[in-house]
Amino acid sequence: MDATEAALPAPRPGDLNRVEDELDAIVCAHLAWLWHHRPSTLHVYGDGEVGYSIAPPPPQHRPQQPERRGGGAGASVPAPGHFERVVRGRPTGYSAGATDQRWKANVRSAFSSCTLPAGCRLQVDLEFFLGQDQSGRNEPHLGNLIKATIDALDGVLGVRRGTGLRVQADDVRADRITASKRPAGADEYAGARIIVAEL
Numbered sequence: 001m002d003a004t005e006a007a008l009p010a011p012r013p014g015d016l017n018r019v020e021d022e023l024d025a026i027v028c029a030h031l032a033w034l035w036h037h038r039p040s041t042l043h044v045y046g047d048g049e050v051g052y053s054i055a056p057p058p059p060q061h062r063p064q065q066p067e068r069r070g071g072g073a074g075a076s077v078p079a080p081g082h083f084e085r086v087v088r089g090r091p092t093g094y095s096a097g098a099t100d101q102r103w104k105a106n107v108r109s110a111f112s113s114c115t116l117p118a119g120c121r122l123q124v125d126l127e128f129f130l131g132q133d134q135s136g137r138n139e140p141h142l143g144n145l146i147k148a149t150i151d152a153l154d155g156v157l158g159v160r161r162g163t164g165l166r167v168q169a170d171d172v173r174a175d176r177i178t179a180s181k182r183p184a185g186a187d188e189y190a191g192a193r194i195i196v197a198e199l
Contacts, residue, residue: 031054031055034056035054040185040186041056042054042055042056042057043055043056043057043182043183057182057185058127058180058182081116081197081198082195082196082197082198083111083114083116083156083195083196083197084193084194084195085110085111085114085193085194085195086110086191086192086193086194087106087107087110087191087192087193087194088106088189088190088191089102089103089106089190089191090102090103090131090134090190090191091103091128091129091130091131091134091140091145091148091149091181091190091191091192092140092144092145092148093140093141093143093144093145093146093147093148093149100148103148103149103152104148104149104151104152105152106191107149107152107153107192107194108152108153108154108155110194111153111155111156111194111196112155114155114156114196115156116156116196116198117198118158119173120173120198120199121173121174121175121198121199122157122173122174122175122176122196122197122198122199123174123175123176123177123178123195123196123197123198123199124150124153124174124176124177124178124194124195124196124197125177125178125179125193125194125195125197126145126146126149126177126178126179126180126192126193126194127179127180127181127182127192127193127194128142128145128149128179128180128181128182128191128192129181129182129183129184129185129188129189129190129191129192129193130181130182130183130184130190131184131190132183132184132190134183134190135183140181142179142180142181145179145181145192146177146179149192149194150169150171150174150177151168151169151171152169153169153194153196154168154169154170156169156196157169157170157171157173157174157196158170158173160172175199176199
């Protein structure tokens with residue numbers, strides 16, 4: 001048993017500092033190996049002028065929710081329904097423009113057959129893959145991407161009343177929204193991975 005393995009179950013004062021350094025060294029060595037042998041598996045955040053960090057891109061898998069239990073004797077309750085779609089197109093948050101309308105149409109089309117129980121509480125996970133031209137001054141603000149995309153989920157979330165001619169999704173039902181953005185990889189299309197799940 002090495003020092004790291006021995007320290008974790010019952011750490012003494014100072015043990016965790018040493019373990020943290022060892023784990024940090026292991027992670028750094030692994031990233032260095034990847035940078036040398038498989039650079040396409042890593043992403044450079046930042047640049048040489050302001051500083052940068054090299055790390056793997058965000059996870060591509062859907063978050064897993066633990067199985068819920070209910071009723072007597074540990075009876076299993078079915079996991080909440082969810083819909084996951086990968087939507088191609090140029091994600092945008094600019095209101096009322098042609099690009100914005102195309103993006104919303106793509107999202108609506110991808111979720112056109114998805115229905116959840118009326119009034120149920122929801123979680124929405126958004127992972128945006130930006131196009132090559134969406135960098136620097138053209139990089140969209142994450143909040144704008146979220147707003148435009150959520151509004152295009154009106155077929156699943158329902159339509160908010162009292163918004164005039166502008167169609168907005170009833171995002172009041174969304175108790176949790178997570179979002180991230182990054183440049184699309186060499187083997188990816190611009191767009192987004194979108195998950196709408198009943199809580």
